[in-house]
Amino acid sequence: MSLLSRLEKIDASLNRFWARWSRWLRRGLILLVVIWGGNLAWAVFFGPPTGGVALIIHSEIDRPILGFSVNGVAGGNAFAHGGGALTCCGTIEGDTAEVIWTLDITHSQYLQGMRLEKRLKTLPLPERKWGEDNLHVHFLPNDQVKLGWSRDAWSPFEIRPEIKTKK
Structure with missing residues (x-):
């Protein structure tokens, strides 16, 4: 049997395979694309909030804080009795927060x-809602720590000043 006749037999078997199974292969590929698109759409519209988090430190203790981290994401420094910094960006996930300072x-x-x-x-890590990308870490006396999410730089534990609008 020559090489040419072997190649013709291979070509004929591939053509038969494609004639029988091409419709199912196309349907399977379309099904995979639909499943992937549905999963992506669910994650965008109904999934939990994800993505980068900015850490904002608030210190109310009598010692400066040299540095801190929440679940391995490093934050900034803070002066004694106030001051603080914003550090961007890291991913904080899970139900608990391990704060090291x-x-x-x-x-x-x-x-x-x-x-x-x-x-x-x-x-425990507070529940994060959509749009809340700032995690506020408050260091209080006696090694107390409070965590809270917010949409902006204002801490959820502080009283916001009212904005007066001109008329």
Whole structure:
């Protein structure tokens, strides 16, 4: 049997296969595209909020915070008794938040014998709604930490000033 006759037999068998199964292969491909598109549409319209999160630190303690992280996403520093920073962007998922922070010291506290301290606290992560892309982390005295989501830079735990409009 020559090479040419073998190639003709292979070509004939491929043509028979395609004639029998082409309709099912096309339908299967269309079905895969429809399933993928439906999954994408569900995630966009009905799925949970996802994506990058900005961490905003609020400190109400008497020591500066050298740095912190929430579930491994690093945040900024904060001065003692206020101040803070915004750090963008990371992905925070799950039902719990592991907050790790390092307490720094001022010069007077160093002279009193205080040194750097690392703290850890695990607490439930508040429910995130659509559009809430800012996670506010409040550090309070006695190693208390509060977490809250918001749509803008205003913390959900602070009173917002009312905006007066000109008439």
